[in-house]
Ligand code: ADP
């Protein structure tokens with residue numbers, strides 16, 4: 185293909201082998217790193233984070249469209265988080281059957297009842313898209329989901345542009361090398377955290393990264409931490425159990441953990457049921473939510489990112505509720521929606537079931553889960569739907585049109601894995617950062633991008649799940 189990497193390069197196996205070896209060194213020296221699966225909590229021996237050998241062509245217009253809509257998505261997520269009636273309506277059928285979402289919702293209700301003790305809100309999200317190929321050869325931007333909690337790879341993707349430039353220079357592809365965009369989500373995300381730290385207004389207070397038990401992706405987070413340190417803002421890394429054991433609130437509901445006042449809790453954990461290993465994890469979450477620390481995200485913003493909310497937003501008239509006098513904003517956001525369908529009980533949900541069973545290959549069945557590997561496709565989709573279609577259990581899922589990106593040939597470079605050419609599909613993520621203080625938006629920005637690419641053999645899964653790898657867009 186004209187815009188991308190020419191076939192003569194892709195098929196030059198000696199050169200490819202040489203480039204891949206060189207690329208691994210380049211990734212390591214540039215800090216595109218990940219801990220080993222066998223030793224996820226040790227930095228004694230680490231490897232490179234998986235990446236594509238070449239960047240992937242992405243149409244410029246579609247890329248710019250994704251950047252341009254991001255501040256509107258920020259506003260939308262924030263408005264949803266403040267609309268208790270909407271969240272209640274949207275999530276009622278889900279929480280009736282999904283214990284995890286129900287539990288989160290209960291905390292949200294508890295906080296509403298007690299009153300929020302912090303008027304500053306920090307949102308760091310990532311809206312993910314695939315480019316659906318149209319019949320006329322162009323492609324359209326379709327949102328896969330928006331992640332309002334623990335959106336990752338802002339740190340590592342700040343270091344991959346240099347890696348791809350280096351590889352292309354080695355391959356004497358200077359023109360393409362110069363087309364790789366700068367990208368620094370680590371700085372963009374840290375800028376928002378730093379601003380919130382200032383607004384919180386306590387010199388000694390720290391940022392607390394709430395981290396997982398298994399911390400393979402620690403380096404991704406470190407880059408944000410180091411950006412903060414440049415501004416003399418200190419961070420600590422703690423797990424739920426640390427917060428449970430040493431966390432407390434003073435009479436002003438200031439959060440102290442290990443004796444340190446916490447200005448911001450930055451959740452890089454807590455998005456899936458397995459993250460809550462005991463009741464103590466839930467107690468720790470409640471303690472943080474009740475505190476005066478700024479939560480990124482707070483519990484309501486976490487819920488705003490559920491797949492059920494995404495489906496409800498696609499219903500006629502719903503976006504207008506949030507942007508009553510801004511038809512252009514509504515149009516810009518709606519243009520990125522794929523078909524999304526309810527499985528709530530009733531005739532509309534019945535119609536969804538019939539439609540999915542008649543043509544399962546056209547759809548993806550999604551439970552209210554995050555973290556990759558949960559979606560259901562093809563014959564399994566039929567099996568699951570047949571099982572749940574006559575019970576309320578079906579409301580734990582939504583149905584979505586399957587997006588078909590154009591496959592691009594590339595090599596996935598990963599540790600201990602043979603180098604072979606694959607048909608690849610990419611997913612573009614755009615980072616958003618916003619701050620609201622009371623009623624005022626004091627920051628609303630697009631903070632960078634992420635391209636992840638996987639072999640088309642896999643229908644699901646991200647980088648952490650071992651399926652996708654880091655990539656860069658090559659605009660044309
Ligand atoms: P998660 O919260 O688990 O990340 P996603 O909605 O992002 O859930 O889905 C996981 C993966 O499944 C995506 O990264 C993408 O590869 C694939 N996927 C999800 N939705 C679709 C869709 N509508 N069409 C095609 N692939 C999809």
Ligand code: MG
Nearest residue numbers: 312329556646
């Ligand atoms: Mg996802």
